[in-house]
Amino acid sequence: MESVTLNIDGKPIEAASGTTLLVAARANGIEIPTHCNDENLRPYGGCRLCMVEIVRGDRKRLVAACLYEVEQGLVVQTRNSRIDRIRKMIIELTWPNMREYAEEYGAEGDRFGNENTDCALCGKCVRFCMESQLGDIVYFKGRGIHRDIDLTPGRDFDYDVYMKCMSFCPGGRLMNKIVKLWEE
Ligand code: FES
Structure with missing residues (x-):
């Protein structure tokens, strides 16, 4: 299978075409938080906790790492203040489903008065x-x-x-x- 070289968090990484950013990152010791992803199921991209930033030229875009596939020359950041802010909000919006990540992202619990406390619609x-x-x-x-x-x-x-x-x-x-x- 053809492989591509990309850069995740400053680390050059080689991965087979068709691999998702999540799988490529984890295979290289880079952890990305997930909730709706399950290796036994087809990716769905529902919770958006795995959002990472991809950079092309001077354009930056957020994508779900569990869905987005590796590309030749792609530059990926799995963490920065923008990503952390979004993850914090997702954790609080779906509280308490993802509370295992609360400390890491500074989430403060159920700030949005979420009634749907036992389902994060992970599917x-x-x-x-x-x-x-x-x-x-x-x-x-x-x-x-x-x-x-x-x-x-x-x-x-x-x-x-x-x-x-x-x-x-x-x-x-x-x-x-x-x-x-x-x-x-
Ligand atoms: S783990 Fe990727 S969208 Fe939920």
């Missing part, structure tokens, strides 16, 4: 169910600030199948609904 449950052929038993509903995860109406309830999907949920968002269904 791991939706992707896992679909990719492992368990079906569309959970889904994203609504758009923008109304976006949410819910159990797909009208599906046959199989406790074991639902539990398998939920085993991928870092927040436990749908657990109460599943328990309710089980009790019905």
Whole structure:
């Protein structure tokens, strides 16, 4: 496979074409925080915690490292004050889902009065169910600030199948609904 050379945080790195910035960075000992990424699932780019800055000429752009692929000559910064500010805000907006990163980015907890405290819309449950052929038993509903995860109406309830999907949920968002269904 063809390989490219790029620069991440001042370090020259060689990586196979098609590799994501996240994988290339981690393979070279450079850590980038993630939340919705899971090596067992296709990348989705939902949480944006892995944002890094790419530089082309005098243009800078933020991209999700878990989705963006390496390019010949690309210059990447995984941390600076802009990136840190964004990560801090993401952590606070989705509090407490990513609190393991709070100290590192100076996040101060739930500053935005977030009601959706147990779901960061990482979509791991939706992707896992679909990719492992368990079906569309959970889904994203609504758009923008109304976006949410819910159990797909009208599906046959199989406790074991639902539990398998939920085993991928870092927040436990749908657990109460599943328990309710089980009790019905
Ligand atoms: S880890 Fe990349 S967008 Fe969530």
